[in-house]
Amino acid sequence: MVAAAPSIAHQSASDLKTLAQRTRQTARQLALLPTEAKNRGLEAIALALESHADAIVAANQLDLQAALKDDLAKPLYGRLKLDPTKLAGAIAGVRSVAQLSDPVGHVHIHRQLDDNLVLKRITCPLGVLGVIFESRPDAVMQIASLAIKSGNGVILKGGREAVRSCTAIVEAIHAGLATTGIDPAVVQLLTTREETVALLQLEDEVDLIIPRGSNSFVRFVQDNTRIPVLGHADGICHLYVDAAASVEQAIAIAVDSKVSYPSACNAIETLLVHEAIAPAFLPDLATVMADHGVELRGDIATQTHIDVAAATEEDWETEYSDLILAVKVVDSAEGAIAHINHYGSHHTDAIVTENDAIARLFMAQVDAAGVYHNCSTRFADGFRYGFGAEVGISTQHLPPRGPVGLEGLVTYKYQLVGSGHVSSTYSGASPKPFKHQDL
Amino acid sequence: MVAAAPSIAHQSASDLKTLAQRTRQTARQLALLPTEAKNRGLEAIALALESHADAIVAANQLDLQAALKDDLAKPLYGRLKLDPTKLAGAIAGVRSVAQLSDPVGHVHIHRQLDDNLVLKRITCPLGVLGVIFESRPDAVMQIASLAIKSGNGVILKGGREAVRSCTAIVEAIHAGLATTGIDPAVVQLLTTREETVALLQLEDEVDLIIPRGSNSFVRFVQDNTRIPVLGHADGICHLYVDAAASVEQAIAIAVDSKVSYPSACNAIETLLVHEAIAPAFLPDLATVMADHGVELRGDIATQTHIDVAAATEEDWETEYSDLILAVKVVDSAEGAIAHINHYGSHHTDAIVTENDAIARLFMAQVDAAGVYHNCSTRFADGFRYGFGAEVGISTQHLPPRGPVGLEGLVTYKYQLVGSGHVSSTYSGASPKPFKHQDL
Numbered sequence: 001m002v003a004a005a006p007s008i009a010h011q012s013a014s015d016l017k018t019l020a021q022r023t024r025q026t027a028r029q030l031a032l033l034p035t036e037a038k039n040r041g042l043e044a045i046a047l048a049l050e051s052h053a054d055a056i057v058a059a060n061q062l063d064l065q066a067a068l069k070d071d072l073a074k075p076l077y078g079r080l081k082l083d084p085t086k087l088a089g090a091i092a093g094v095r096s097v098a099q100l101s102d103p104v105g106h107v108h109i110h111r112q113l114d115d116n117l118v119l120k121r122i123t124c125p126l127g128v129l130g131v132i133f134e135s136r137p138d139a140v141m142q143i144a145s146l147a148i149k150s151g152n153g154v155i156l157k158g159g160r161e162a163v164r165s166c167t168a169i170v171e172a173i174h175a176g177l178a179t180t181g182i183d184p185a186v187v188q189l190l191t192t193r194e195e196t197v198a199l200l201q202l203e204d205e206v207d208l209i210i211p212r213g214s215n216s217f218v219r220f221v222q223d224n225t226r227i228p229v230l231g232h233a234d235g236i237c238h239l240y241v242d243a244a245a246s247v248e249q250a251i252a253i254a255v256d257s258k259v260s261y262p263s264a265c266n267a268i269e270t271l272l273v274h275e276a277i278a279p280a281f282l283p284d285l286a287t288v289m290a291d292h293g294v295e296l297r298g299d300i301a302t303q304t305h306i307d308v309a310a311a312t313e314e315d316w317e318t319e320y321s322d323l324i325l326a327v328k329v330v331d332s333a334e335g336a337i338a339h340i341n342h343y344g345s346h347h348t349d350a351i352v353t354e355n356d357a358i359a360r361l362f363m364a365q366v367d368a369a370g371v372y373h374n375c376s377t378r379f380a381d382g383f384r385y386g387f388g389a390e391v392g393i394s395t396q397h398l399p400p401r402g403p404v405g406l407e408g409l410v411t412y413k414y415q416l417v418g419s420g421h422v423s424s425t426y427s428g429a430s431p432k433p434f435k436h437q438d439l
Numbered sequence: 440m441v442a443a444a445p446s447i448a449h450q451s452a453s454d455l456k457t458l459a460q461r462t463r464q465t466a467r468q469l470a471l472l473p474t475e476a477k478n479r480g481l482e483a484i485a486l487a488l489e490s491h492a493d494a495i496v497a498a499n500q501l502d503l504q505a506a507l508k509d510d511l512a513k514p515l516y517g518r519l520k521l522d523p524t525k526l527a528g529a530i531a532g533v534r535s536v537a538q539l540s541d542p543v544g545h546v547h548i549h550r551q552l553d554d555n556l557v558l559k560r561i562t563c564p565l566g567v568l569g570v571i572f573e574s575r576p577d578a579v580m581q582i583a584s585l586a587i588k589s590g591n592g593v594i595l596k597g598g599r600e601a602v603r604s605c606t607a608i609v610e611a612i613h614a615g616l617a618t619t620g621i622d623p624a625v626v627q628l629l630t631t632r633e634e635t636v637a638l639l640q641l642e643d644e645v646d647l648i649i650p651r652g653s654n655s656f657v658r659f660v661q662d663n664t665r666i667p668v669l670g671h672a673d674g675i676c677h678l679y680v681d682a683a684a685s686v687e688q689a690i691a692i693a694v695d696s697k698v699s700y701p702s703a704c705n706a707i708e709t710l711l712v713h714e715a716i717a718p719a720f721l722p723d724l725a726t727v728m729a730d731h732g733v734e735l736r737g738d739i740a741t742q743t744h745i746d747v748a749a750a751t752e753e754d755w756e757t758e759y760s761d762l763i764l765a766v767k768v769v770d771s772a773e774g775a776i777a778h779i780n781h782y783g784s785h786h787t788d789a790i791v792t793e794n795d796a797i798a799r800l801f802m803a804q805v806d807a808a809g810v811y812h813n814c815s816t817r818f819a820d821g822f823r824y825g826f827g828a829e830v831g832i833s834t835q836h837l838p839p840r841g842p843v844g845l846e847g848l849v850t851y852k853y854q855l856v857g858s859g860h861v862s863s864t865y866s867g868a869s870p871k872p873f874k875h876q877d878l
Contacts (some may be wrong), residue, residue, distance in 0.1 A: 028780075032803055111825055117814060119824060126836050127806065207836045228837050249859040256861035341467075363854050364471055367566070375556060375857030384865070385558060385853070386550055386875035397565050397646045398667055399838065402853045414824070414841045415802050418814030420688040422695035426823070436825035 013198040019188055020155060020205035024128050026183040027153030031125045033182070035102040041148055041182040042098040048176030049091045049141065052168065057084055059168035060137065067161050079135040080162055090138040097145035100388045103406040104151050109414075110439045114432070117418040118439070123410045125151030126207040130199050132157045132221060133212035137165035143210075144173055144187045146389055150409035155199060155206065157190040167191070200225035208409070210392055215319065230408060232395035234345035235265025236319050237377045240336040240362065242353035243276040249374060250281060250352040251288055254325075256376040257350065259292045263321040265393060266348050266370075266380040270316060270326045272336040275301065278329050282306045285327075294323045301329035316343040333358045337365045344368060346395045348380040348402075369395055369402035452637040458627060459594060459644035463567050465622040466592030470564045472621070474541040480587055480621040481537040487615030488530045488580065491607065496523055498607035499576065506600050518574040519601055529577040536584035539827045542845040543590050548853075549878045553871070556857040557878070562849045564590030565646040569638050571596045571660060572651035576604035582649075583612055583626045585828055589848035594638060594645065596629040606630070639664035647848070649831055654758065669847060671834035673784035674704025675758050676816045679775040679801065681792035682715040688813060689720060689791040690727055693764075695815040696789065698731045702760040704832060705787050705809075705819040709755060709765045711775040714740065717768050721745045724766075733762045740768035755782040772797045776804045783807060785834045787819040787841075808834055808841035 030038070049056070060082040067077050082090075109121035129152050133139045140156055147154035158166035166189055174184035190199065199206065200221065209229045211221040219233040239257050241250040257268040273281055282305040289296055296302075297311040308327065315326040316339070330336045333351075340349050348370035351362040363371040370380045380403060382390025387405030394401050400408040425432050469477070488495070499521040506516050521529075548560035568591050572578045579595055586593035597605035605628055613623035629638065638645065639660065648668045650660040658672040678696050680689040696707040712720055721744040728735055735741075736750040747766065754765040755778070769775045772790070779788050787809035790801040802810040809819045819842060821829025826844030833840050839847040864871050 028804055028806075113818070113823065113825065117818075121841075124803075228835075246859070252859060252861055256863050260861075260863050260866070359856075364563075365467055367467075368852065370853045370855065372854070373856045375855055375860040376862045378862035379552070379556075379855055379860070380853075384552065384862070384873065386552065386873065396667075397850050399850050401850055402560075411836050411838050411840055413807065414809045414819075415812075416809065416814055416818055417798075417812045418818075420685070420691060421814040421818070422691055422699075423815050423817035423823070424695050424699050427699070434823065434825065 013194075016190070016195060016198045017202060017205060020128060020199075020202050022185050023153035023155060023188055024205055026185045027125065027128055027151070030148065030153065030182060030186050031104070031151040033151070037181060038102070038148055038151065039098040041177055041180045042094055042145055044180045045145065045148075045173050045176040046091050046094045048172045048179075049087070049094065049169070052172035052175065053084065053087055056087060056165065056168040056172060057082065059164040063137075063162055063164045070161070072161055076135045076161065080137065080165070082137050082165055086138060090141045093142055094145045097142075097149050097389060100149060100406060102149065103410045108412065112435050112437045112439055113416075114421065114426075114435050117416070117421045120415045121412050122415060123412045126409060126411050128153040128155065128206050129208050129210060129409065130155050130157070130202070130206040130227065131210045131212070132196055132199070134159040134214070134217060135162055136212075137162045137169060139212060140166050140169045140189075141173075142389075144170075146391060146406060146409060148182070148186065150406050152409055153186045153188075155188045155190060157196050157199060160191075160193070163191050197224070200227065203227050212392075230394055230400070230404060231392040232265065232345065232347060234319050234395070235267070235347045236270070236317070236343060236345040237266055237268045237347050238270050238272055238336075238340045238344060238349045239268045239377065240272040240330075240333070240340070240349070240351045241274060241277060241281055242333060242351055242355060242358055243274040244355035244358065245274075245277055245281070245352040246354060247277070247281050247284060251284055253350065253352055253374070253376050254285060255288060255292060257378055258289070258294055258325050259323070260376075260378055262323050264378065266377050267321075268325065268377055269319055270328065270343070272328050272330050272339060273302070274333070274336070275329050275331050278302070278305050282327070289325065292323070294325055296325055296327055298327040299329060302327045319345075333362055337362060341365075341367050346397070347393065348372065348377045350375065350377050369393070452633075455629070455634060455637045456641060456644060459567060459638075459641050461624055462592040462594060462627055463644055465624045466564065466567055466590070469587065469592065469621060469625050470543070470590040472590070476620060477541070477587055477590070478537040480616055480619045481533055481584055483619045484584065484587075484612050484615035485530050485533045487611045487618075488526070488533065488608070491611035491614065492523065492526055495526060495604065495607045495611060496521065498603040502576075502601055502603045509600070511600055515574045515600065519576065519604070521576050521604055525577060529580045532581055533584045536581075536588050536828065539588060539845060541588065542849045547851065551876045551878055552855075552873050553860065553865075554874070556855070556860045559854045560851050561854060562851045565848060565850050567592040567594065567645050568848065569594050569596070569641070569645040569648045569666065570651070571635055571638070571648065573598040573653070573656060574601055575651075576601045576608055578651060579605050579608045579628075580612075583609075585830060585845060585848060587621065587625065589845050591848055592625045592627075594627045594629060596635050596638060599630075599632070602630050636663070639666065642666050651831075669833055669839070669843060670831040671704065671784065671786060673758050673834070674706070674786045675709070675756070675782060675784040676705060676707045676786050677709045677711055677775075677779045677783060677788045678707045678816065679711040679769075679772070679779070679788070679790045680713060680716060680720055681772060681775075681790055681794060681797055682713040683794035683797065684713075684716055684720070684791040685793060686716070686720050686723060690723055692789065692791055692813070692815050693724060694727060694731060696817055697728070697733055697764050698762070699815075699817055701762050703817065705816050706760075707764065707789075707816055708758055709767065709782070711767050711769050711778060712741070713772070713775070714768050714770050717741070717744050721766070728764065731762070733764055735764055735766055737766040738768060741766045758784075772801055776801060780804075780806050785836070786832065787811065787816045789814065789816050808832070
């Protein structure tokens with residue numbers, strides 16, 4: 001079936017519910033498709049994006065002109081820009097999603113409950129994703145690809161500043177899908193802030209919300225929906241330099257964890273230093289960090305070793321997202337663990353030590369999605385973990401936790417196949433026992 | 440360390456936060472224990488329950504006397520009763536939890552990212568569980584055992600009508616734990632409704648809420664907390680009798696699915712019948728269901744075949760939890776699937792058919808935690824699935840979904856161990872490639 005591409009238009013709240021229901025319906029068809037058909041859909045999208053490239057870049061130019069007029073903040077402007085090179089990279093990204101292994105149809109449990117009564121737990125799409133992001137029109141291509149690969153419908157809401165770019169991209173995606181058996185309605189685009197608010201209310205129509213943007217934006221989404229949210233508001237990561245650390249290793253890891261990308265959520269905000277190593281470590285740290293333009297702030301004990309501004313309670317709770325690092329001297333690994341569990345955001349925390357017992361204690365007791373030993377917190381990333389894609393990093397306790405790849409976009413169902421089996425056979429006065437034999 | 444048993448007392452909201460923080464702290468110690476130590480704790484609890492048996496049964500007698508005076512509903516009264524036989528069964532249950540495999544410490548991912556840079560994804564306890572239940576004091580023993588086995592602290596809130604029984608049981612549990620290295624504070628008991636409301640607000644201290652009780656009670660909990668809730672409010676399960684069904688099989692499965700335990704969440708509420716088999720099937724069904732005391736209600740098409748009261752829109756949305764069954768004639772499997780996806784609660788839905796293609800379509804398209812072919816919906820149960828325990832049945836889309844065993848009480852963390860590895864090695868102008876080799 002080759003369906004016509006739906007037009008992209010402004011939706012009222014009740015229209016939006018209807019749109020989401022249509023997305024769910026079409027996603028149910030998508031869910032049935034074999035891997036090859038989904039991959040053909042992705043290739044059709046890539047081809048259409050290539051043939052629409054001029055229109056997309058032209059639309060992006062209009063967004064950029066409007067952004068200049070509106071005095072858009074410089075980092076946002078950079079992320080908004082979509083030139084032919086960046087577009088080609090995004091299209092290559094669509095094709096690389098086709099190469100990823102299909103997360104649907106994996107059998108995790110295959111068990112004979114009794115003769116001819118067989119249970120399977122098998123992965124299946126979640127249904128409909130709601131993805132809300134700021135700027136970055138290239139995210140549309142990546143997210144739509146991941147949604148299709150995982151068999152999900154997706155409702156996208158881009159930033160106001162990227163509306164022309166996003167619309168041109170989704171028109172290309174629809175045109176591509178229209179040449180395949182996949183209904184273009186599986187990918188929807190919203191364009192207004194009112195629609196965002198309405199989207200967050202659609203708990204019966206949308207199964208997962210993925211917000212991409214600033215901490216305050218993510219917190220707004222979390223506070224305004226009952227739909228599960230994949231992601232995190234804060235990334236307050238710590239590095240603890242233990243008494244038994246190699247100073248050289250600790251310096252290198254501290255620099256990488258802070259300097260390589262200070263605004264990343266997996267960059268460190270606070271450095272905890274054991275008092276026994278502080279005299280040897282802190283002066284070297286201060287020199288190297290100054291070379292990298294990092295402003296240090298320290299507690300009283302830190303200030304006895306190096307000349308830095310005072311860190312206050314607020315510093316332990318702040319994600320600077322900048323070249324600023326708070327430093328605190330602790331009297332033990334237990335002290336470091338207690339600080340992290342109190343102030344951390346359960347994202348990623350690392351220890352540098354040559355003492356394996358202390359490292360094991362740290363990794364067991366620190367309550368975070370990532371607990372690292374002798375390496376940089378910056379490895380906390382779906383691509384670096386080898387997932388091939390990352391849909392977000394979750395700091396909640398329940399799975400999925402940490403960097404989430406395609407597997408975060410699927411769930412599972414239990415399939416039970418019998419030949420007339422009834423439960424009364426296995427209960428009552430002389431119950432037949434179950435076999436419970438894994439196949 | 441042998442700690443004294445904390446006393447059980449009435450908590451104010453701020454006391455409760457302190458109590459929950461203490462529970463989390465002690466749970467962090469519990470999380471470090473090897474399986475054998477946790478199992479020794481369970482055996483100590485079993486022994487203490489045995490030595491406190493008289494006190495527990497006496498406390499239960501007082502609850503029962505008060506219940507009689509308060510005119511407690513008969514089913515609640517039955518569930519409240521804890522005689523020596525039922526208590527012995529619950530104590531055997533504690534020992535059987537010790538036999539279950541430990542859900543903590545399972546390694547799901549073990550991957551070399553590069554030389555000497557090794558990633559592990561390993562299961563770990565969630566932290567602190569909040570379990571709120573009505574009546575059934577035996578639930579205290581089961582839940583406390585499952586919490587300890589999974590390395591979690593637990594805050595229990597029993598029904599007002601069971602307060603003396605629950606208190607006596609928790610005193611025994613504390614006495615048992617006090618003879619071991621496990622801090623008794625890992626198991627806490629709340630006794631007032633005000634505490635329930637306060638507990639639901641402790642999103643930083645409690646990781647998972649498990650409500651056990653009526654649908655309206657679960658819905659109240661879901662509507663009044665931002666903590667994840669494991670469970671379901673409704674169990675509207677369907678059986679679809681396809682055109683290609685064996686009538687004899689369909690009758691047997693319908694009877695078992697409705698009659699064997701009508702108030703169970705996995706009992707069916709609506710029977711969907713293909714129009715082609717309706718003339719052969721419905722009269723037999725009516726006879727057999729009448730023998731079992733089941734009241735049938737039917738749509739207009741059903742009423743042309745059998746003499747039943749009319750089913751209204753409301754019937755399709757109702758969990759009767761009683762010997763009542765709504766019947767609707769549909770013109771196709773697709774019609775049945777559409778009805779189920781519209782009115783169902785995503786719990787468990789079954790098809791009876793000899794047509795494998797139709798069965799596959801049904802199982803792929805019905806959006807439920809359990810999709811069954813030629814067997815009773817009553818198999819939807821953690822014990823019947825071979826999980827050894829059931830902490831709840833989830834009808835949400837995200838995992839854990841369906842019957843949840845001990846694995847629902849754990850999460851995972853990523854452990855990354857290097858020897859000074861920094862991310863800048865793998866980015867920039869000449870990045871070193873990752874190896875991403877599973878070990």
